[in-house]
Amino acid sequence: MKQFVFALALGATTLASTVATAAEKLSLNEISAYLNSFTTAQADFTQVNDDGSLSTGQLYLRRPGKVRFEYANNGGLVLAEAGTVAIMDPKSNQPPETYPLSRTPLSIILARNVNLGRANMVVGHGFDGVSTIVRAHDPKAPENGSIEMMFTDNPVQLRKWVIHGGSGEETTVILGDMKTGMSFPSSLFSISRPKRDR
Numbered sequence: 001m002k003q004f005v006f007a008l009a010l011g012a013t014t015l016a017s018t019v020a021t022a023a024e025k026l027s028l029n030e031i032s033a034y035l036n037s038f039t040t041a042q043a044d045f046t047q048v049n050d051d052g053s054l055s056t057g058q059l060y061l062r063r064p065g066k067v068r069f070e071y072a073n074n075g076g077l078v079l080a081e082a083g084t085v086a087i088m089d090p091k092s093n094q095p096p097e098t099y100p101l102s103r104t105p106l107s108i109i110l111a112r113n114v115n116l117g118r119a120n121m122v123v124g125h126g127f128d129g130v131s132t133i134v135r136a137h138d139p140k141a142p143e144n145g146s147i148e149m150m151f152t153d154n155p156v157q158l159r160k161w162v163i164h165g166g167s168g169e170e171t172t173v174i175l176g177d178m179k180t181g182m183s184f185p186s187s188l189f190s191i192s193r194p195k196r197d198r
Contacts, residue, residue, distance in 0.1 A: 025127035026151055028116040031134060034156040035114040039063045040184055044176035050169035059175065064112035065101060066189040079191050080110070086191040096191070105147035105163060108136050124148070131159065 040062045047055040060068040069078040077088040085104060086096040101107050116122050116136060124135030137146040148162040160174045187193060
């Protein structure tokens with residue numbers, strides 16, 4: 001079950017940003033504008049867990065506040081709606097594990113209005129020669145973790161994120177080509193009725 005949690009997990013460690021000139025990397029305003037430019041998105045994903053194991057599946061996102069991770073290899077689901085995250089393990093007889101979305105750094109992406117220029121939100125902003133890398137956390141609750149996001153340019157697109165856990169663990173989610181602008185039914189994100197067959 002831990003591998004599901006890590007897709008949204010908590011963390012708080014420091015980032016050594018790559019030094020680059022401002023002209024070679026996307027500005028925080030450009031990245032915020034990109035994230036605010038769509039309300040829905042869908043992509044294949046590959047998740048690299050802290051133990052080196054791989055999970056694959058489909059990601060569905062609807063801002064504000066809704067996300068669905070469908071894990072192909074084990075039938076698991078992670079859903080977020082109405083400020084709650086639910087982790088559903090089909091191999092468990094226990095009810096879904098739930099916790100507030102606000103406790104996950106992914107809530108930064110799912111916000112109604114993403115503003116990476118907000119004071120003390122961004123703790124790293126660099127360029128690796130190909131991608132702009134931004135590390136961010138909730139400045140009001142840094143203990144809830146941080147998310148390191150990688151964006152390519154031309155066109156701007158979110159390509160992956162890394163969640164840094166409080167105990168030093170890291171989980172990477174690598175995104176395939178992200179499609180935006182589609183229509184999703186609310187039932188896709190329903191924690192109370194989490195059907196996989198649509």
